[in-house]
Amino acid sequence: MAEAHAALVEGATGPWEVVIGIECHAQVTSQSKLFSTASTEFGAEPNAQVSLVDAAMPGMLPVLNGFCVEQAVRTGLGLNAAINKRSVFARKNYFYPDLPAGYQISQFELPIVGEGEVVVDLADGTTRTVGIERLHLEQDAGKSLHDQDPALSFVDLNRAGVALMEIVSKPDMRSAEEAQAFLKKLRTIVRYLGTCDGNMEQGSMRGDINVSVRRPGAPLGTRCEIKNVNSFRFIGQAITYEVGRQIDLIEDGGEVYQETRLFDPRTGETRSMRSKEEAHDYRYFPDPDLLPLELTDGFIDTIRASLPELPDAKKARLVADLGLKPYDAGVLASDKASADYFERVAAGRDARIAANWVTGELFGALNKLGVDIAHSPVTADDLGALLDLIADTTISGRIAKDVFEIMVETGAAPRTIVEDRGLKQVTDTGAIEALVDAVIAQNPDKVEELKTKPKLAGWFVGQVMKASQGKANPAAVNDILARKLGL
Amino acid sequence: MSALTDLDIAAAREALATGACSAEELTNAYLEAIDGAKALNAYITVLPGKAIEMAKESDARRRAGEVGALEGIPLGIKDLFCTEGVLTTAASHILDGFTPSYESTVTRNLWDAGAVLLGKTSMDEFAMGSSNETSFYGPVRNPWRASGSDAALVPGGSSGGSSAAVAAHLCAGATGTDTGGSIRQPAALTGTVGLKPTYGRCSRWGEIAFASSLDQAGPMTRSVRDAAIMLGAMAGYDAKDSTSIDTPVPDYEAALEGGVKGLTIGVPEEYRVEGMPEEIEYLWRRGVEWLEEQGAKVKSVRLPRTKYALPTYYILAPAEASSNLARYDGVRYGLRVPGDDITAMYKNTRAQGFGTEVKRRILIGTYVLSAGYYDAYYLKAQQVRTLIAQDFQEAFESVDLILTPTSPEPAFGIGAKTGDPLTMYLNDVFTVPASLAGLPGISVPGGLSATGLPLGLQLIGRAFDEETVLRGAYALERAAGFTAKPDPWWRA
Helix, strand or coil, X not given: CCECCCCEEEECCEEXXXXXXXXXXXXXXXXXXXXXXXXXXXXXXXXXXXXXXXXXXXXXXXXXXXXXXXXXXHHHHHXXXXXXXXXXXXXXXXXXXXXXXXXXXXXXXXXXXXXXXXXXXXXXXXXXXXXXXXXXEEECCCEEECCCCCCCCEEECCCCCCEEEEEEXXXXXXXHHHHHHHHHHHHHHXXXXXXXXXXXXXXXXXXXXXXXXXXXXXXXXXXXXXXXXXXXXXXXXXXHHHHHHHHHHHHCCXXXXXXXXXXXXXXXXXXXXXXXXXXXXXXXXXCCCCCCEECCHHHHHHHHHCCCCCHHHHHHHHHHCCCCCHHHHHHHHCCHHHHHHHHHHHCCCCHHHXXXXXXXXXXXXXXXXXXCHHHCCCCHHHXXXXXXXXXXXXXXXXXXXXXXXXXXXXXXXXXXXXXXXXXXXXXXXXXXXXXXXXXXXXXXXXXXXXXXXXXXXXXXXXXXXXXXXXXXXXXXXXXXXXXXXXX | CCHHHHCCHHHHHHHHHHCCCCHHHHHHHXXXXXXXXXXHCCEEEECHHHHHHHHHHHHHHHHCCCCCCCCCCEEEEECCECECCECCCCCCHHHCCCCCCCCCHHHHHHHHCCCEEEEEECCCHHHCCCCCCCCCCCCCCCCCCCCCCCCCECCCCCCHHHHHHHHCCCCCEEEEEECCCCCHHHHHHHCCEEEECCCCCCCCCCECCCCCCCCEEEEEECCHHHHHHHHHHHCXXXXXXXXXXXXXXXXXXXXXXXXXXXXXXEEEHHHCCCCCCHHHHHHHHHHHHHHHHCCXXXXXXXXXXXXXXXXXXXXXXXXHHHHHHHHCCCCCCCCCXXXXXXXXXXXXXXXXXXXXXXXXXXHHHHHHHCCCCCHHHHHHHHHHHHHHHHHHHHHCCCCCEEEEECCCCCCCECCXXXXXXXXXXXXXXXXXXXXXXXXXEEEEEEEECCCCCEEEEEEEECCCCHHHHHHHHHHHHHHHCCCCCCCCCCCC
């Protein structure tokens, strides 16, 4: 697979290269928070999941959740990254009502995971390798609610203290498409690993985007950080807008200032949130309430040994071992649930036929219903059983499509549908002969016509099939017709 | 006044065991004494109802044959420990009305051992001070006064309410916390015993944080034996404190009689500071002799980085404090002074809620952690802290204990140093190094100054070797024979 070439953006004064880096916040899949035993479940009543530690009551102390550490290491290994056997939790100090302690416990100088890389698949079939700078663990903040009272703001601390992994990429992306593809790939990987549910709508995965532009080959330009981009579509919009803004600014003789900008989904624009001068001085220092985190080789190796097959390896295997087309393999491997579904259907069956059915009929049906594969009305086993009915010639491929539609509607098993509705393929040559004879007898003019127009044979096949309500074995119909009409 | 309050913990334990008195009687005697000692201002909150109730429960347990290590012993608790359902202030205006829904691990351990809560003792605000003058609830007066003088003196700090209460027999014993000397210095200034255990020996859970890497709870008592009894109940591993160390709690009281024969005592030349009064030098020499007379070997040791200890401490402790005290923002508990917006509310609350010394340390701490200053101050101080700990490590290769004065001077007048923070900070010059190294240290009363005020000697030991520290302290105590008591001028 070829590495992608940098896509340039044409400005009024020549081409520009776009440089993008992403800081992704991924909520760790865990029952309890990073430093407390409070639940992390989504959707609870405000302040129903707040421990004394989360509320920063006087004298309360954080205790690290070992499971979250495992999840971070698992993610690091999934990103082909170096695991730092010694890391340090640091306090990031700032005042805000949804940050009860007045500091966020994060990692600063020594994160738990160091450099790694992700291979990103692009639509044109090329790939780009995006470097990972680091991954660190940190607490989420609570939520300020400004719309509950005309004069007061309320605070919901349910999220306060929930474990996040901040995954920082290197500035290795060159277009909005690559940025989207990177985040999609990241989401695929954490879902494979089970370390984050990757749900952007619920905020369990969020990306801050660093964008700068430069002349091809020139040193890096000044970057702006875009926040509040919480869907793949918005990522595309935000980057496109921001690139245009920066190029216009420079080409008009202006200068890009380093700042944090907020994406407005209503206008599709970004606007200044705070400049570098207004940036907080977070006064990071090692958290004296927590000892440095020391990991043993045994701990890391145990996690490494339990890693699932990851998307790149799965795609390669689907191509090499099951003979799938790279495109189909990529589509299936990009979503763990789809890949699992497919592999269950393909087990002991023709993998390419299975892939066609999953990516064609099934995905089409799910798309129409607007549900994901986890909620598919057709189970993998039932789809497999349907393929078996085709393979053993119980039904034809055409009837199978009808059966599948009924399966989608009713959730019934294919064999039941075939039997209840009498869809079983007719292979009894006597019965087919009778149908053929009847069609010939009823259409003497067509028989005559056939002598000069051999293409009319297809019409006869169609008539016989119609008479059999589609159940006649098409090969048998062809044979008998050919014999009777002397074709 | 009832003679019951003259019983120290060991003696009260005996009296309760023989039935000479009940916990309720003992508690009542202390409540009366407290009531008659308002002039000392040692307590922020007195809890007569709760104390009697706890005493009655203790008596009932004793009747049922359940006797904890501190069964029926009435204690004063420094108001830095969160106590469930009881106002907890850290002597700060900003914690107005704060009543925790939880009990600190250390106090929980004490109640589990059968102790009775008399009340919450005063302290310097958020434990920042060496004289108990920074308390929002006003200065605490030392029960001791200079011979022939009526001038009020400080009881030391920050655990000055506890030291005054122990010295004036307003409790059988008290808890203190020590960040840079806050148990040992007030003990020295009040003629009492104060033990700062190894960092990690007592849980910090539920103890309001000043400087997390230094804070350590410990007992303040009338005798070394009492300190051993109390520490045994307070100490222990706590999974809720990640810096707590999981090592068994030995029988400290059993260690007392071990004697100092065969021990080597180090005397650090660097503690001979300029301007130290001759009487302190003299007491130190006497201390050396007392230990030698009981069979200890004495040798000189070097602690070359001692002179950097105070500046190091006054970078690291404020740095941690500036962050630890950020939670007092008026949003969730304590004082809230309204403002036009959130920033104004923060500013108003913190401006009115914190006293001058606390603000000073928040400012220092914020400064030393700021971008551009971090490396020069905080990082450098951390490096020096490591070197100071190394000094001790090397010294303890050839000695078992280190003997020093506790404080460079006896109790001073209220208001004498409040205008000069640096002079005030110098009071911790002998206690801060062991704090930075996380080592256990004890102050034992050694004698009286020329003006009739108590002076203390400090013994510093190896990490988690409180047993040897207590052995040495017990030997010192016996030799010193310090029996002087303050004239009870405060009694109403």
